[in-house]
Amino acid sequence: MTDVPPQRQLPNGSVNAVEGGAKPHRIVIVGCGFGGLAAAKRLARTEAQVTVIDRTNHNLFQPLLYQVAVAALSADSISTPVRSAFRGHPNVSTVMGTVTGVDRAARLVMLEDGTRIGFDTLILASGSVYSWFGHPDWAERAPALKTAADAILLRDRILSAFEHAELQTDPDAARRLLCFAVVGAGPTGVELAGAIAELSRTTLARDFRRIRPGDARVVLCDAGPRVLAAFPDHLSDYAARRLRELGVELHLGAAVDTIDDDGIVAGGTRIEAGNVFWAAGTEATPVAKWLGVEAGKNGLVAVEPDCSLPGDPSVFVLGDASRMTGENGKPLPALGAVAKQQGAYVGDLLARRLSGRAPPKPFRYRNLGELATLGGSSAVANFGFVRLTGLPAWIVWSAVHLLLLVSLRNRLVVYVNWMWAWLTYGRGARVILQEPQRAQQTAFHPAPAPR
Amino acid sequence: MTDVPPQRQLPNGSVNAVEGGAKPHRIVIVGCGFGGLAAAKRLARTEAQVTVIDRTNHNLFQPLLYQVAVAALSADSISTPVRSAFRGHPNVSTVMGTVTGVDRAARLVMLEDGTRIGFDTLILASGSVYSWFGHPDWAERAPALKTAADAILLRDRILSAFEHAELQTDPDAARRLLCFAVVGAGPTGVELAGAIAELSRTTLARDFRRIRPGDARVVLCDAGPRVLAAFPDHLSDYAARRLRELGVELHLGAAVDTIDDDGIVAGGTRIEAGNVFWAAGTEATPVAKWLGVEAGKNGLVAVEPDCSLPGDPSVFVLGDASRMTGENGKPLPALGAVAKQQGAYVGDLLARRLSGRAPPKPFRYRNLGELATLGGSSAVANFGFVRLTGLPAWIVWSAVHLLLLVSLRNRLVVYVNWMWAWLTYGRGARVILQEPQRAQQTAFHPAPAPR
Numbered sequence: 001m002t003d004v005p006p007q008r009q010l011p012n013g014s015v016n017a018v019e020g021g022a023k024p025h026r027i028v029i030v031g032c033g034f035g036g037l038a039a040a041k042r043l044a045r046t047e048a049q050v051t052v053i054d055r056t057n058h059n060l061f062q063p064l065l066y067q068v069a070v071a072a073l074s075a076d077s078i079s080t081p082v083r084s085a086f087r088g089h090p091n092v093s094t095v096m097g098t099v100t101g102v103d104r105a106a107r108l109v110m111l112e113d114g115t116r117i118g119f120d121t122l123i124l125a126s127g128s129v130y131s132w133f134g135h136p137d138w139a140e141r142a143p144a145l146k147t148a149a150d151a152i153l154l155r156d157r158i159l160s161a162f163e164h165a166e167l168q169t170d171p172d173a174a175r176r177l178l179c180f181a182v183v184g185a186g187p188t189g190v191e192l193a194g195a196i197a198e199l200s201r202t203t204l205a206r207d208f209r210r211i212r213p214g215d216a217r218v219v220l221c222d223a224g225p226r227v228l229a230a231f232p233d234h235l236s237d238y239a240a241r242r243l244r245e246l247g248v249e250l251h252l253g254a255a256v257d258t259i260d261d262d263g264i265v266a267g268g269t270r271i272e273a274g275n276v277f278w279a280a281g282t283e284a285t286p287v288a289k290w291l292g293v294e295a296g297k298n299g300l301v302a303v304e305p306d307c308s309l310p311g312d313p314s315v316f317v318l319g320d321a322s323r324m325t326g327e328n329g330k331p332l333p334a335l336g337a338v339a340k341q342q343g344a345y346v347g348d349l350l351a352r353r354l355s356g357r358a359p360p361k362p363f364r365y366r367n368l369g370e371l372a373t374l375g376g377s378s379a380v381a382n383f384g385f386v387r388l389t390g391l392p393a394w395i396v397w398s399a400v401h402l403l404l405l406v407s408l409r410n411r412l413v414v415y416v417n418w419m420w421a422w423l424t425y426g427r428g429a430r431v432i433l434q435e436p437q438r439a440q441q442t443a444f445h446p447a448p449a450p451r
Numbered sequence: 452m453t454d455v456p457p458q459r460q461l462p463n464g465s466v467n468a469v470e471g472g473a474k475p476h477r478i479v480i481v482g483c484g485f486g487g488l489a490a491a492k493r494l495a496r497t498e499a500q501v502t503v504i505d506r507t508n509h510n511l512f513q514p515l516l517y518q519v520a521v522a523a524l525s526a527d528s529i530s531t532p533v534r535s536a537f538r539g540h541p542n543v544s545t546v547m548g549t550v551t552g553v554d555r556a557a558r559l560v561m562l563e564d565g566t567r568i569g570f571d572t573l574i575l576a577s578g579s580v581y582s583w584f585g586h587p588d589w590a591e592r593a594p595a596l597k598t599a600a601d602a603i604l605l606r607d608r609i610l611s612a613f614e615h616a617e618l619q620t621d622p623d624a625a626r627r628l629l630c631f632a633v634v635g636a637g638p639t640g641v642e643l644a645g646a647i648a649e650l651s652r653t654t655l656a657r658d659f660r661r662i663r664p665g666d667a668r669v670v671l672c673d674a675g676p677r678v679l680a681a682f683p684d685h686l687s688d689y690a691a692r693r694l695r696e697l698g699v700e701l702h703l704g705a706a707v708d709t710i711d712d713d714g715i716v717a718g719g720t721r722i723e724a725g726n727v728f729w730a731a732g733t734e735a736t737p738v739a740k741w742l743g744v745e746a747g748k749n750g751l752v753a754v755e756p757d758c759s760l761p762g763d764p765s766v767f768v769l770g771d772a773s774r775m776t777g778e779n780g781k782p783l784p785a786l787g788a789v790a791k792q793q794g795a796y797v798g799d800l801l802a803r804r805l806s807g808r809a810p811p812k813p814f815r816y817r818n819l820g821e822l823a824t825l826g827g828s829s830a831v832a833n834f835g836f837v838r839l840t841g842l843p844a845w846i847v848w849s850a851v852h853l854l855l856l857v858s859l860r861n862r863l864v865v866y867v868n869w870m871w872a873w874l875t876y877g878r879g880a881r882v883i884l885q886e887p888q889r890a891q892q893t894a895f896h897p898a899p900a901p902r
Binding site for chain 2: 077087090111113167429430434
C-alpha cells in the first residue's frame, strides 16, 4: 500500500476504491475509542483492507481525562496516535475526518470535507456526546469533559479561576470565582469534583497570597438521590462520605433548572458558581440518522445479539452508540469495557466470516468490575464478589489504569507524574494555554481603569 | 501574607497597597522569563515585597519550545508555574495579567483588567515579540513560536498537514500541504526546520498509506547569506551541510516579499507552501511606550550599565526589551543567557541597595557559549575556545538543557521522552487538539459532496 503515490487519481471519488483484479474486503471503522480500536486491532491481522476514521488523530484514554482537567497529567500522556498503533499493518489505513453521513446503497461513508470512503462492511463505534437536556445554550456555560481539547479548556478555566480570584477586590466576585459546580454525580462527575477539591486543598494551598484556595467550594449536583448510583449502596455511601470529608458539598435530588452567568439553580436552590462543569446526560453520535434507522432513547441504535444492525449483517454498531440488552434484562451500561469487548467480538466475528468459519456465539458482556476515584488516594471498586474502598481500591485503580494505557511510553510518563504528585502533591501540568474567562472576568471589574 | 482574607477592601485600587506602620519596599517585576525569574529568585531572599506579573501562569523554557511544535515534548514538560516557584517565599506574590501601561508619577503598573499594582522599584523584563516587518496580515499566515499556545498551534498545523495530504486527490494540493517554509535561519528557524525534516523522515515515515511523509519539502529562507549567522563561519557551514543532508532546502540571500494562501515569494522565487512559520524579526514589548521614553531600533530601551533607565534609578529594563553595549562595542545579543545574567545582576543590585551596601560593578555579560540543534542527534556548539559539531555537540546540548530546566519533575519527564524518542524515533506528543487548517483545507476540495 505504501507505494501508492499521492498523485494517483482515484475513481468514484472514494479514496479507497479498489482497482484491478484483487478485491480485498473493505472494512470501514468509524471511531477509534475503546470499541473501534479493539475491532481494528483484531482485523489488522486479517486480509481485509481496513480503514479507521476518527475526528481526531489519536485514541484517547478517557478514564484519565479528568486528571488532565485538574492539571495532573498532560493530554498527550493519555493519547496514542491512531496511525502509529497500526504502523506495522499496511492493510490498515487511518483517516482523520468527521463523518457526516452514510450512503448505504452506494456503500460509502461521507466526510465533512467531501471525501468519500467505500466499504463492504461498516463498523460504527463513534460513541456518545454530551447533551444538555435540550438546552444547547448551556453547553458553553457548562462545558463537558469528552475530548482532549475539552480537558485543556477545563484546565484553563479551573486554573484561571484561582488566578482571577487572587486579583479580586470584590469579595462576592472572588467567592463566585472560587465556586465550582459539577452537574452529574456519576463516575465522571465524582472523579472531577473530588479532584478539584484535592487540587484546591493540597497543590494550590500555599501558592496564593490573598485568597485561600482551600476555601474553594466544590458542589456536586445530581437529580438522583445518590452519588455513583450504578454502584452498590454501601460503596455509594462510602463515596458520599469520603467526598464530604474532602470538602465536596453534595446537592442531591436536585435537578438543574437554570445555568446562567451567575451559576446554577438546582432543585430550586441557587448556587453562585463562576465555574460550572457538565457530567450529566449523554446521547449517541448521530448514527441512527446516518443509517436512516429509527433511534431509541438518547439516539441509541438497537442492535442484534451479534452487534449487527437488524436486517443488515454488513453493518455493526457498538459501544455507547448502540443499545443491547444484557443477561439481567437491562440495557448494557455505556462503559468503555462494554465497547472494548464488543469491538473485539465484532473483529473476531468478521475475521471468522472472512475465512469462512462459523460465527461466534452471541455477544455476552463480562462485567470485570467498576472503579471510581474519590480524590486523595481513595477510590471505590466493585468486582461483584470483592468490593474495596479507600486506599486498597485506589491502589487497584492505579495499577489497572496504568496497565490499560495503550503505549509503554504513556505508562512511563503517567507513572513518573503520579509518583511525583504522590511525593510532592505537585501537579505536573499547571499550564494555562488560553485565558477563557477574560470576558466573563472583566464583568467583575465594574470600573476598569481607562486604557 | 496568607492571612489576608480576600474580602478586605484595598485602598487606592492597588492590590498591593501597604497599610499601617510597616512599609516594606515594593518591587514589581513584569515578565517571568529568564530575566524576571532570575531577579525574583534573588529578591525572594530579601525583605522586599515582590510582585511578579506575567501574561501567563508559567515560566516557559523557550529553548525547547520547538520540540513542543514537532510533538516531541508536551508544553507542560517545559513549563513551571510561577506561583509554585515562590511557594516558600510569602514576600513574593504572583499576578497573572497583561500590562497595559505604567504610571510613573503615581508609581503604578496598570493591567488590562483594571487592576493597578503599586511599586517603589520596577523591573521590566517582558522580553520581545515577533514582528512581521510591517505586515501584520502575515502573522496569521506565518505564525511564530513564542508561547506555549503558539507551540500547540504549530503542532496542530504540522500534524494536520500530513493528515489532510493523505486524503488529497489533487496532487498539487497534496504537494503544497507537504511543503513547510520556515522564514528566518537563526537558531529558532534552524532548529524548527531540522526538527520538521526529522519528524517527516523518521517518526511519520511508515505511518501513512498514500503519501510518503519523507517527501515533504522543508525550505529554510533567510535574507542573509548564511544560516546561524551569529556563529563562526565553519560552524555555520557545518550546519548548512548537515541541514541539507537531512533534506532541508536552504533558500538564502532571499528576503520574503509576499506571504499568501499559496505560500511565499522570497528573493523573487515562489515557494508553494501550505505551511509557513515565522522565525525572523522580533521587537521589544512596548516598554518604551509604557515608560514614556524614546524607543531605539526594534523598540529597544537603552539602559545604563547597571540596567537602570537613564535618569531613573528605580526603574530597570533588562533582557530582550533593553539595549546595552557589550565589551566588544556591539549591542548584547537577544539571548536567554543575557536576560538571566542581567536579572540576577539587578536582583543583587537591589538586595545591596535595600541593605545599604555598595552597588555592584557595572553589568558585564559572560558569554557561556551558543548552541543550536540541527535534527538527528546533531548540533553545533560554540564555547569560544572549544567548538563542537555533530554528536558531541548534541550530547552537550542535551545535558545543558536538561540541567537548565527549572524543575526536577520537568527534567525527569523530558528525559523519559528523549530516551523514548532516541530508542524508537517515537514522538510522545502527537496530538492534534484543534484542526486549524480545516477552512483552508476545504478549498482543496473543489467539489465537496452535498451534505
